Every structure is written in structure tokens, then in C-alpha cells.
Amino acid sequence: VAGLAVFLTLLARSGKKATELKSSFPEYHMSKDKIQLAEGFDPDEILEQLESHYSDEEKDRTDGLKVYFNNAWIHIRKSNTEPILRIYAEAKTPGELKRLNIGLKKIIESFMK
Numbered sequence: 001v002a003g004l005a006v007f008l009t010l011l012a013r014s015g016k017k018a019t020e021l022k023s024s025f026p027e028y029h030m031s032k033d034k035i036q037l038a039e040g041f042d043p044d045e046i047l048e049q050l051e052s053h054y055s056d057e058e059k060d061r062t063d064g065l066k067v068y069f070n071n072a073w074i075h076i077r078k079s080n081t082e083p084i085l086r087i088y089a090e091a092k093t094p095g096e097l098k099r100l101n102i103g104l105k106k107i108i109e110s111f112m113k
Helices: 002-014 018-023 043-053 094-111
Strands: 029-036 058-060 065-069 072-078 084-091
Touching: 002 018, 029 094, 043 065, 043 072, 043 084, 043 094, 072 094, 084 094
Parallel strands: none
Antiparallel strands: 029 084, 058 065, 065 072, 072 084
16 A cells, blocks of 8 residues: 555656556566475475575565565565465576576475485
């Protein structure tokens, strides 16, 4: 709701059409994915390993693990009902988004070998 209020305020002040105002914002692409954990693997342990793997990046452990990159981020959190990790990511281009997801999945899979 707050985001909508900000957008509507900007829209009223700018005098632009909604599509014109939206096109002035930077474009980002978002994905939602998941990875199945192999039997016996602790999702918290994998999150700790990921935190170590991304030791040079800014991170947030509020809800799972969120890793910040230049113009992109990736958020990994465990499911409370399934043996999976949920992966949310955002990047400026679809190619960068795909690269982030594929890279993360390869890293997680290497932890389960």
C-alpha cells in the first residue's frame, strides 16, 4: 500500500501518464525458484555455507540469507513445510538474473555432494 501511495503522489506531482512515469524508473527483472534438498541435508547448514561462500558480499540474515551484488540481489530461505530452499532474485537484465540463479544452484548442489 505504501508503494502505491508513493507512486500516486509522484504521478499527481509530475502531471505525467502512469505509463510515462513508470518508464522513467529503472527496469529490474525478478524470479522465484526453488531447489530440492537431498535427503538428510540441513537447510540451515546450507545457508551457513552460502554465507561463508559469499563472504565478500553484503548480506542480510533477517529471513534466510539475502546477498547483495551490484544492481542485483538473491534471497535464499528455507521452507518450513518442504525439504527445499526458495530462491528469489532480482537483476537489471534477464541474462544476469539467469546467471545468478544458475550459479547459486550449482553452488548449493556442490554442498550436497
